[in-house]
Amino acid sequence: MTIPVIDVSALADGDEAGTRRVAREIGAACRDVGFFYVAGHSVGTALMDEAFAASRAFFAQAEAVKKEALYTAAGNRGYVPMKGEALDPNRPADLKEAFNIGLDLAPDDPELAAGRMFRAANLWPTLPGFRETMLAYFDACHCFGRLLHRAFAIDLGLAPDFFDDKLDRPMAVLRLLHYPPAPARAEEGQLGAGEHTDYGCVTLLATDGVGGLEVRTRAGEWIAAPHVPGAFVCNIGDCLMRWTNDIYVSTPHRVVSPAGRERFSIAFFLDPNPDADIACLPGCATPARPARYAPVKGDQFLLSRLSPTYEKSGLGTAAKVPAEAS
Numbered sequence: 001m002t003i004p005v006i007d008v009s010a011l012a013d014g015d016e017a018g019t020r021r022v023a024r025e026i027g028a029a030c031r032d033v034g035f036f037y038v039a040g041h042s043v044g045t046a047l048m049d050e051a052f053a054a055s056r057a058f059f060a061q062a063e064a065v066k067k068e069a070l071y072t073a074a075g076n077r078g079y080v081p082m083k084g085e086a087l088d089p090n091r092p093a094d095l096k097e098a099f100n101i102g103l104d105l106a107p108d109d110p111e112l113a114a115g116r117m118f119r120a121a122n123l124w125p126t127l128p129g130f131r132e133t134m135l136a137y138f139d140a141c142h143c144f145g146r147l148l149h150r151a152f153a154i155d156l157g158l159a160p161d162f163f164d165d166k167l168d169r170p171m172a173v174l175r176l177l178h179y180p181p182a183p184a185r186a187e188e189g190q191l192g193a194g195e196h197t198d199y200g201c202v203t204l205l206a207t208d209g210v211g212g213l214e215v216r217t218r219a220g221e222w223i224a225a226p227h228v229p230g231a232f233v234c235n236i237g238d239c240l241m242r243w244t245n246d247i248y249v250s251t252p253h254r255v256v257s258p259a260g261r262e263r264f265s266i267a268f269f270l271d272p273n274p275d276a277d278i279a280c281l282p283g284c285a286t287p288a289r290p291a292r293y294a295p296v297k298g299d300q301f302l303l304s305r306l307s308p309t310y311e312k313s314g315l316g317t318a319a320k321v322p323a324e325a326s
Helices: 009-013 015-030 043-058 063-067 128-155 238-245 297-312
Strands: 005-007 035-040 077-082 097-102 173-179 193-196 200-206 213-216 223-224 234-235 253-255 261-268
Touching: 005 015, 005 043, 015 035, 015 128, 043 097, 043 128, 043 200, 043 253, 043 261, 063 077, 063 097, 097 128, 128 173, 128 200, 128 261, 193 238, 238 297
Parallel strands: 005 035
Antiparallel strands: 035 234, 077 097, 097 173, 173 261, 193 253, 200 234, 200 261, 213 223, 213 253
């Protein structure tokens, strides 16, 4: 099995026939392996290069400097140190470090002022141009991610704008990732990123050409997801799988630490708005295949998936969702 490469340029061009073709191709991938590459997207190559350069500059700093922006669980933002999380809780901590950036909110934003979970101020290192580059990249990925959801909606028989008001203030995270070369003596079973599924709707992953990402097929075999220049590696997350009543597949994947080379990647995880209703979508249940999950709010679902990742790390977990925010 191979991961399909889909040219999505018709989505932005407004070509109706082309958009429906893209929606069919994406839908087929979402039902099968749950992964696909997108070429012809709207995130510029120059901006992607700038984001990778800024990421390398951040991770090259001293550990003490990076920890000035240490991860906060309630906001899901900041620096996660090496071995700071275990994506597979049954294995040793991951051999990677990360930096999370969320939706950038104004200081007087009502949800920020109320202390709502997953609404927090971003933590910024003192690197010239870092904040500006990352916010530009975040916005470009957010825009494209919403466009991609129009293809999902068309494939699922919904109005093209169905997801628009559920993704306009998302709990999205832009995550910078650095994997050092594989150590000579790693703990048994330790990986760059343990086997896991992503939590949100869709992930847009940019890679640097160093291999390591592997995807588990429906048959249980691991296949490599090689670098495709200029393309995103996209995969369906648990939230969209739940929304579609398991019609779309959230596929397990992992990163095997590269031998003799460090690896950088940048992931944009598009989670829905905190108050989005994650309930079986129209047309995704039948009498023979009823809804498999109870409805849940977006922030409650993210909390249920995020907390176990950090239980072993000492970085803490987010508090329960306040009743008034549910």
